Amino acid sequence: MATYRPFWELRSVVKTFPGVRALDGVSLALRIGEIHALLGENGSGKSTLAKVLSGVHQPDAGEVFQRGELVVLRDPHDAQTRGVATFHQEFSLVPELSVAENIYLGRLPQRRGVVDWSAARRGSVEALARLNVKIDPDRKVASLSVAEQQFVEIAKAISRDMMLLILDEPTAALGPAESERLHGVTRVLAQQGTAILYISHRLDEVFAVADVVTVLKDGKLVGTNARRETSVREAVRMMIGSDLEEHFDRRENARERPRLEVRDVRTENRVNGVSFAVAEGEVLGFGGIAGAGRTEIARALFGLDRITEGDVLVDGRRVELRSPGDAIEAGIALMPENRKADGLFFNFEGPANITIAGLGAIQIGPFLSLTRERRRARKLMQELRIDRRAEDRSVRFLSGGNQQKVMLARWLFARTRVLILDEPTQGIDVSAKQEVYRVINELTADGIAVVLISSDFPELLAISDRVAVVRSGCIIHFAEYGELSEHELVELAAGGGANEVAA
Amino acid sequence: MRERFADALRSQVVGPFLIMLAVATAMALSTDRFLLSQNLKNVGLQVAIVAIVAIGATIVILTAQIDLSSGSLVALTSVLLADIVKNAGLSVPLAALLMILMGAGLGLVNGFFSSYGRIPSFIFTLGTLAIFRGLAFQQTGGTPIFSVSPQLDPIFYGELGGLPLPFVYVVVLYALAWAFLIYTPRGRQIYAVGGNESAARLSGINVNRVRTEAFVIAGALSAVGGILLTARLDSGSPNYGQGLELMAIASAVIGGASLFGGQGNIFATLFGAFTIVIVQNGLNLHAVPSAWQNITLGAIIAVAVGVDMWRGEFARLLVRLWRRGRAAQDEARPTTSTSAEEHVQSRP
Numbered sequence: 001m002a003t004y005r006p007f008w009e010l011r012s013v014v015k016t017f018p019g020v021r022a023l024d025g026v027s028l029a030l031r032i033g034e035i036h037a038l039l040g041e042n043g044s045g046k047s048t049l050a051k052v053l054s055g056v057h058q059p060d061a062g063e064v065f066q067r068g069e070l071v072v073l074r075d076p077h078d079a080q081t082r083g084v085a086t087f088h089q090e091f092s093l094v095p096e097l098s099v100a101e102n103i104y105l106g107r108l109p110q111r112r113g114v115v116d117w118s119a120a121r122r123g124s125v126e127a128l129a130r131l132n133v134k135i136d137p138d139r140k141v142a143s144l145s146v147a148e149q150q151f152v153e154i155a156k157a158i159s160r161d162m163m164l165l166i167l168d169e170p171t172a173a174l175g176p177a178e179s180e181r182l183h184g185v186t187r188v189l190a191q192q193g194t195a196i197l198y199i200s201h202r203l204d205e206v207f208a209v210a211d212v213v214t215v216l217k218d219g220k221l222v223g224t225n226a227r228r229e230t231s232v233r234e235a236v237r238m239m240i241g242s243d244l245e246e247h248f249d250r251r252e253n254a255r256e257r258p259r260l261e262v263r264d265v266r267t268e269n270r271v272n273g274v275s276f277a278v279a280e281g282e283v284l285g286f287g288g289i290a291g292a293g294r295t296e297i298a299r300a301l302f303g304l305d306r307i308t309e310g311d312v313l314v315d316g317r318r319v320e321l322r323s324p325g326d327a328i329e330a331g332i333a334l335m336p337e338n339r340k341a342d343g344l345f346f347n348f349e350g351p352a353n354i355t356i357a358g359l360g361a362i363q364i365g366p367f368l369s370l371t372r373e374r375r376r377a378r379k380l381m382q383e384l385r386i387d388r389r390a391e392d393r394s395v396r397f398l399s400g401g402n403q404q405k406v407m408l409a410r411w412l413f414a415r416t417r418v419l420i421l422d423e424p425t426q427g428i429d430v431s432a433k434q435e436v437y438r439v440i441n442e443l444t445a446d447g448i449a450v451v452l453i454s455s456d457f458p459e460l461l462a463i464s465d466r467v468a469v470v471r472s473g474c475i476i477h478f479a480e481y482g483e484l485s486e487h488e489l490v491e492l493a494a495g496g497g498a499n500e501v502a503a
Numbered sequence: 504m505r506e507r508f509a510d511a512l513r514s515q516v517v518g519p520f521l522i523m524l525a526v527a528t529a530m531a532l533s534t535d536r537f538l539l540s541q542n543l544k545n546v547g548l549q550v551a552i553v554a555i556v557a558i559g560a561t562i563v564i565l566t567a568q569i570d571l572s573s574g575s576l577v578a579l580t581s582v583l584l585a586d587i588v589k590n591a592g593l594s595v596p597l598a599a600l601l602m603i604l605m606g607a608g609l610g611l612v613n614g615f616f617s618s619y620g621r622i623p624s625f626i627f628t629l630g631t632l633a634i635f636r637g638l639a640f641q642q643t644g645g646t647p648i649f650s651v652s653p654q655l656d657p658i659f660y661g662e663l664g665g666l667p668l669p670f671v672y673v674v675v676l677y678a679l680a681w682a683f684l685i686y687t688p689r690g691r692q693i694y695a696v697g698g699n700e701s702a703a704r705l706s707g708i709n710v711n712r713v714r715t716e717a718f719v720i721a722g723a724l725s726a727v728g729g730i731l732l733t734a735r736l737d738s739g740s741p742n743y744g745q746g747l748e749l750m751a752i753a754s755a756v757i758g759g760a761s762l763f764g765g766q767g768n769i770f771a772t773l774f775g776a777f778t779i780v781i782v783q784n785g786l787n788l789h790a791v792p793s794a795w796q797n798i799t800l801g802a803i804i805a806v807a808v809g810v811d812m813w814r815g816e817f818a819r820l821l822v823r824l825w826r827r828g829r830a831a832q833d834e835a836r837p838t839t840s841t842s843a844e845e846h847v848q849s850r851p
Contacts, residue, residue: 302705323707323709324704324705324706324707325707325708325709327707328706328707329707334705336705341699341701341702342699342701342702342705343699343702343705344699344702345694345695345698345699345702345703345765346698346699347694347697347698347699347765347766348694348695348698352691352694356691356692356695356703356706356708357706357707359688359691359692360688363688366687367682367686367687368685368686368687368688368691370685370686410706
């Protein structure tokens with residue numbers, strides 16, 4: 001099986017981005033015939049490492065070797081010609097083209113200046129046969145199931161004589177049966193002489209498929225072990241590490257009366273019967289891995305995905321949520337994960353960003369009172385300690401933490417009763433995080449019910465009054481503050497050892 | 504507060520105003536006839552129609568859409584107004600009101616299909632550009648209708664207290680547009696939709712509705728432009744308003760409105776309209792053949808749009824040149840700060 005000479009090798013690779021050391025002296029050896037899993041929490045450097053190997057990022061220091069020979073990957077094309085294929089969560093297929101056209105996209109075989117369709121079809125069938133799947137090469141990709149599309153994607157990669165395949169969260173969109181099939185294919189490819197780097201959050205999967213497991217934490221290599229010599233428990237311990245706990249100032253503001261009640265809600269977008277309640281001033285944390293359905297629950301509650309079944313009640317009254325407008329009227333607000341793309345108005349200064357969802361409060365008759373707007377926005381900005389320059393400058397120029405607080409101010413201004421925060425501390429620095437936690441305490445002191453979605457599990461456990469573990473669009477476990485260790489949360493979320501804890 | 508607002512206004516309006524002034528000065532210096540009162544009045548009357556249509560163009564552009572059909576809608580309005588007044592005998596005020604409603608209705612069609620219907624407005628209104636013009640020709644069989652009605656003059660062309668009525672309409676409509684955009688929730692939402700569509704939706708704004716309304720306003724204002732043009736020439740013709748949509752869009756863009764949406768000032772558009780019309784008038788006075796006038800207008804539009812699109816690159820280029828110059832000056836001291844460049848790069 002696996003040969004012991006490394007096929008691809010990273011030595012002491014360093015990659016820094018402004019403010020972050022994404023990879024800090026990481027060394028890794030990938031061998032032909034070996035499935036090498038890369039584990040780590042969000043932000044541990046897994047994707048950066050994959051991008052170094054696929055030529056997207058160039059390391060600041062350290063070397064990359066192929067068959068013991070030093071190589072420099074200037075761009076993704078460089079990596080491709082050296083046989084590196086990356087397989088992302090997002091498909092790169094063109095839905096309107098046929099399977100064969102997609103597999104040979106941009107390099108259709110030609111004979112005497114015309115496309116040699118029969119060669120393209122034959123090649124496609126062969127590539128798919130290596131994966132043990134049969135898909136008609138003339139079918140349109142749009143007509144295929146997600147799993148079939150995934151196989152086409154892989155076939156596209158292997159038809160290029162790829163020798164190193166990087167799979168980045170390949171099963172995020174797949175069901176259990178399809179994941180199993182994908183793993184089968186992965187093993188076959190390894191046996192046929194491919195080196196495979198497998199990146200995943202799902203511990204159970206990793207341990208089912210990988211030969212070697214490497215754990216990263218905060219850009220550093222924690223350890224590389226043969227799968228047989230390690231365990232899920234050990235891997236979790238390595239992922240979490242034993243660093244000093246960050247300081248979380250959590251206040252108990254939860255009261256008795258339920259503010260938000262969700263009863264058996266389903267949508268067509270991965271929410272499969274979810275029930276929970278959040279009390280006034282309570283913080284309910286949603287834990288889970290990427291693709292578990294946490295964001296989708298938030299989308300349903302904010303009127304973005306149609307609720308096909310179930311009821312939502314705010315302060316005991318049933319509400320219809322057909323649009324974000326409906327949700328805001330009902331007192332529900334969502335702070336989206338991507339504040340730049342989905343939250344902020346760079347063409348506005350601070351005040352206009354804060355008032356946009358509650359213009360009624362600054363109206364006199366049919367008109368806006370700009371004086372009142374400025375006065376009330378300034379007051380909120382002082383309360384939340386937002387950079388004063390935001391008063392008359394575009395919010396583009398604010399720091400990430402200040403931008404996030406502008407978003408919080410918007411929903412405070414709109415008199416929100418239920419606030420859903422989707423990854424509110426992602427991409428902001430430690431002191432800004434503390435500020436966001438402080439504001440969350442202020443929100444709950446005002447009686448606002450907070451639903452917190454965070455992939456930063458220590459943070460989630462420290463701030464939430466209760467944690468709901470979400471997997472496959474369902475809440476599989478509720479825990480009070482202090483009941484759940486990070487270790488248990490990771491296992492529950494990833495599906496490893498769930499039975500021991502969830503019982 | 505008031506001062507601050509005046510500051511903001513000035514910063515956006517000053518540039519277009521200076522451009523207008525520069526163009527006017529150039530014309531005044533190059534020909535004696537530019538400053539003749541008759542010529543200035545002509546300029547004013549021509550500006551009126553462009554400026555009114557440009558209000559609609561600006562509002563649509565603010566929502567990050569575009570309306571190419573306004574010139575054709577002016578022609579259609581003109582022909583229909585002439586027809587129903589002269590041939591069907593409707594009173595001018597009633598006929599004008601009907602025309603404005605029709606303009607709003609056709610604007611609704613533009614807006615509905617390019618927002619709810621998800622057809623890019625550039626394409627859809629390119630279609631209605633041809634359709635409206637075609638309807639105008641269909642209405643008259645291609646011939647103009649002359650001597651429409653003596654009633655038109657006192658309402659749409661004569662004078663009020665010594666001021667030509669088209670001026671009065673411009674002043675009133677610009678004041679209304681300004682108040683709408685700055686002092687109403689809907690106006691604010693128009694800027695929001697153009698600034699960040701996704702954020703607008705997540706702030707509870709009905710994006711499709713806001714966009715549709717922008718087109719409705721633009722349609723109604725095109726109809727007003729058509730009525731004023733009909734009154735000025737006392738005739739209706741399917742050939743009116745050719746290229747007017749481009750002049751209106753150019754007015755907005757010269758006034759600093761961004762075709763990406765969310766940025767623009769209505770008074771700056773007015774100066775943009777003046778700039779375009781003064782250039783055209785100057786070329787006329789210099790007896791430049793109409794073919795070259797078209798080429799010039801096209802070039803101005805292309806440059807203005809280019810400046811909008813390349814704003815970021817220009818700024819970056821300037822910073823780079825400036826830094827290179829500095830580095831050459833003091834090679835010994837390396838520049839440590841990159842914040843100036845980052846600062847500029849994050850601008851649109």
